[in-house]
Amino acid sequence: MDSVKPADKPLGMRVNGKQWHAPKKAFRPGGGLTAYSQRAKERVAMAAMKTKEKEMKEEKEAERQRRITLIKEGKAKKEEKERYEKIAEKMHKKRVERLKRKEKRNKLLSS
Structure with missing residues (x-):
């Protein structure tokens, strides 16, 4: 026999x-409802996905912050070095070294 599906025949x-x-289909108000167990599984899966996303975002942000601190530390060291070089132009080398040691002690006491 000829197997003709209802969708194949001309309307x-x-x-x-x-x-x-x-062509419209019949209105079924309960058609999209799912079982409670299925909804619970979906909720668990969604929660797991959200926690994984949050973890990944936190890792990315931590890496970004680490890079930022590295850049800031590098800039601070460079500025400090330039400052001491400027001082060294005017003062004696040994006096600059004494000044450096004194400032380091003061930094350690204040922090």
Whole structure:
């Protein structure tokens, strides 16, 4: 026998003459409802995904902050070095070294 599916057979002309509209299906208010167990599984899966996303975002932010601190520390060291070089132009080398040691002691006491 010929197996013809209902979707394959032509529907013919529509009564209202609007053939360009897609044919509508019956309204089923409970059609999209799912079982509680299925919804619970989906919720668990969603929670796991959210925690993984949060963890990944935190790792990315931590890496970003680490890079920022490295850059800031490098800039601070460079500025400090330039400052001591400027001082060294005016003062004696040994006096600059004494000044460095004194400032390091003061930094350690204040922090």
